Amino acid sequence: MAKNAENEDVRQRxxxxxxxxxxxxxFNGTSTRLLTKKAECNLASVNYYFSGKYELYLEVIRKRMKYLRDLRVERISEVIAAKGEKLQLEELLRVFAESFVEPLMQDASGRRFKKMLRWEMLNPKFPVQEFIDGMIKPVMQLVVPVLKKMYPGLPDNKTVLCVVSVVSQLLHTIQMEEIFLEVKGDKFMPFDIQQHIEHIVEFSSAAIKGMSG
Known part of the structure; x- marks a missing residue:
């Protein structure tokens, strides 16, 4: 048991x-030597526990990806179940937006994951299909049918695109956070995350209702 605990401790480090x-x-700027120095273990540990730096990189992303996906699905599902037929579009969009943004901005791991996604855009390493299947599809498969039921007049492709449009606005808010904070106090570009979320909810709900006829 002691050996297993020690192995798990090194792996977690x-x-x-x-x-x-x-x-x-x-990925390219992080060497195995740097990793093992930070984790306070020997050079062979990366290969022993993960079969190499790339596999460690994948596991780091998978771990955080699973956490974010499960959190989003759980929070959205709770609201859908609690509200039932009385669920309003604004409520659906709000929980979707909050569960999307908050975990990436309110704790250190979320902020680090956000930075890793930036590196991924510059130098992709993580399999795109795995990201789609593991991160995007489960949430879309939960939200799109509910939205379609609310507004049956929306064509299927438009329903999906409406959700994608909301995601695009949220991603912009997340990526622009640091720039907005640089001009904190500027009335032209105020940055308050809840204010941004409420604007996205209001803007998107008006657009969806307008498109549904």
């Missing part, structure tokens, strides 16, 4: 080190 270093320096 490597995952923690990977999350911090990959977010800061990207």
């Amino acid at each position: 490597l995952l923690d080190a990977g999350e911090e270093l990959f977010s800061e320096y990207g």
